[in-house]
Amino acid sequence: MKIVLVDDERHVREAVRLLVDWESLGIDEIYEAADGEEAAALIERERPGIVITDMMMPVRGGLDLLAWLQAHRPEIQKIVISGHDDFHLVRGTMQHGGQDYLLKPIDPEQLSGALRRAADRWREQDHSRKRELARSMEINQLRPVMRDRIFSDLLGGSDPYGNAHHALQELPGAPLASACRVVILSADSAAAEVANRYARNRDLLYFTLINIADDVLLPGGHGLACRNLREDGEVLLFCWAPPGAARTASPPLAELLAKINDGCELTLRSRFDFGIGPVQSFPDGTALSYQAARAALRERDVLAGRTHYYSYDPAVMRVSAPAPRLEAYEESLRLAALSGSDKPIRDAVGRWMADVRRLPRISAEQLQRWQAELAEMLRRWLQSDSGRSGERQDAQATADAHDAAIDTSGLATLDERGRLDLDRLESELIAILKAWSHGRAAAHQPSQSAIPAVVRYIEQHYNRELTLQDIASHFYLSREYISRRFKQETGENLIDFLCRIRIDKAKLLLESPHFKIAQVAEMVGYADEKYFSKVFKKWTGVSPNQYRKG
Incomplete structure (x- = not known):
């Protein structure tokens, strides 16, 4: 714990230092200031748990300092040591949250008792603050999951308990929506490089897409984004609209979706496809809007190429x-x-x-x-x-x-x-x-077996960003077949075999002082230097730098 001693008389500060057994109180850092102005700057920087202050000081007196502490750092415990037995000063101390008012000359027992009480109060309140912070963090972590569940359930066609409107009330600037259209952002439409990068961490991809969409939709009260827990590969955009709006994508919506896709391009280096449903009443009509949005994605013409934004048109199906x-x-x-x-x-x-x-x-x-x-x-x-x-x-x-x-x-x-x-x-x-x-x-x-050919393929292409799906697709075999037969015939998992080949090659490259660690990582198929170092240490027991020094 930290403490700040504030007094314009240096010998008083020195006396306080000598009179107290700081270690027994758990106070291990003591700072000093000669007036309230100097003390305020010190407190902002060091964030102490206790402040002991005199009342009569130049530049900024004790009462001003106490008032500032109450306004800016109310959690700090405040003790006053003064040479003035003045009711006005005592009352001011209590009004500004001071816990004890001690008179000079200083009584060691009174000072130690006041400090012990202050230290106990600060620890108790600090524990409560941390507990409340942990609770708030837990609630904040659960809130997106709850929102995903509530709005995914709307796709079933009802909201009997009004959970959707209750969730909206917690969002800053969200309107009391009476109508909306559902737009589906298809996570499966990502560029191949992005799909491969997030193949093992789809949750991170959903998290990123939802944050990008919310950054566009939430500030202006245009809508919200969540994950569709009923259907993998979909991020749902609930875009608010007046009940009489046109059933096709209006220019404002088109602009919002374009901004979201621009954010995806900037953050993920990929643009995505959107299926756009018609305006329906909220929340009862969201299931109808969602089904139309899904149909728009399903019925998009793959001969025509990608336009990214699709509205369902039954007339196209009829012809x-x-x-x-x-x-x-x-x-x-x-x-x-x-x-x-x-x-x-x-x-x-x-x-x-x-x-x-x-x-x-x-x-x-x-x-x-x-x-x-x-x-x-x-x-x-x-x-x-x-x-x-x-x-x-x-x-x-x-x-x-x-x-x-x-x-x-x-x-x-x-x-x-x-x-x-x-x-x-x-x-x-x-x-x-x-x-x-x-x-x-x-x-x-x-x-007859394809596994020897698979082994040769890995040995020749280990320096690429290679996945089990890439290898299976190259040989027109399923991942299950490749994985199972590779283990049976070689006694080693395919991914372990690939890692071992890469690490063996990396060892050779590390023997040359001309290559940086990042270059070695890239040359053996790892785009991320930190991930390469983690894998290298797992396999060898030492980091790439330690291996090179050895």
Whole structure:
């Protein structure tokens, strides 16, 4: 604890220092000031728990100092030592929060007793302040979670207890909303680099997006942002609107969304897609607005490329041509895949693609539907093939073939502009069918394995930002298959193997004094120097600097 002694007479300050057993009181820092002005500056800097002051001093007297303390630092315990037995001074001391008024000459026992009482009061109040601060921090941490839950529940169509309006009252400047439109910020529309960076920490991505949106919406009372706890990948924007507003995105809303996307570009180096619902009554109509916003994202035309802002238009759906289902071509695709030959597979895929190329538009939902159709088809083929063959296949090999067959994520890949490249769609489907065919063959010949090729790939590309999904996509195999078979065949987890390769390379580079630690980190595939140092120490027991010195 700290204490400040304020008296214009130096010998008084020295006497106080000598008369008290400071250690027994838990006071370990003692500061001195010759007047109230000097004391105020010292108190601002050191933040003591107790101040002992004289009353009659030049520049700024004791009463002025006590009044200043009461206004700016009321938590500080105040003791007065004065040579004046004056009722006016005593009353002023009590009015300004002084706890004791002692007369000179100083009685050591009275001073020690007053200090002990002051120290006990300060500790008790400090404990209460810390407890209240901890409680406030806990409430502040829970408040966003509560807001996420309350506004996510609105999507179910009701708010029987009025929780939404109660939550709004806690927001500064928020209107008593009677109407709003729901806008969905799609976290899944992030650029590939951002998606990879936050793949293991999606909560941080949601937190960042919500803060960016709130910085735009909250100050002007335009709305609020929260996470959709009912649907992964969505940040909800509740944008307040007058009941009679137009059902399409008005210029003010367009400006707000553009500012949010500008903030995303500045902070995350990525822009995002928004689905915009119509104005509905709040809170009863929010579910309808939300469903329209979701439909706007699902029905966006992936042939046209990305515009980032989508409003649902039922008229577009009424004139859209029906999309050719993959299942209608299932038999020809299956026979081609069973052949294992390049030309039959290309011809079968080409017949389906000929119909796809005639479509005037393709929605994001249709693309996902084709992906799901393909996964289900491949699953059926594997079951049918295993059932008809009559062979007793190795259970592990069958599981491997199954895992390898159902990874169809590449089929729904869009380019950096959010556009579907039909040539790429065709080549992805061909590659997936070939991978299924090879996986089926591997089920009959368990000795064939892709893992040696995976090992070589990692050894050649360790210096890239490499993830399990990247490796699985490169070989058209599922993450589960790669992960399980890699551990079985090498005795080591794939991620551990990648880390070991990187750390071994880093050791060699650290032996050269010409490379900085940050350069070494980047050369072995770590963009973050601090994260590299953490991983290096975990594997070697020493930091990169310590290793280099050794």
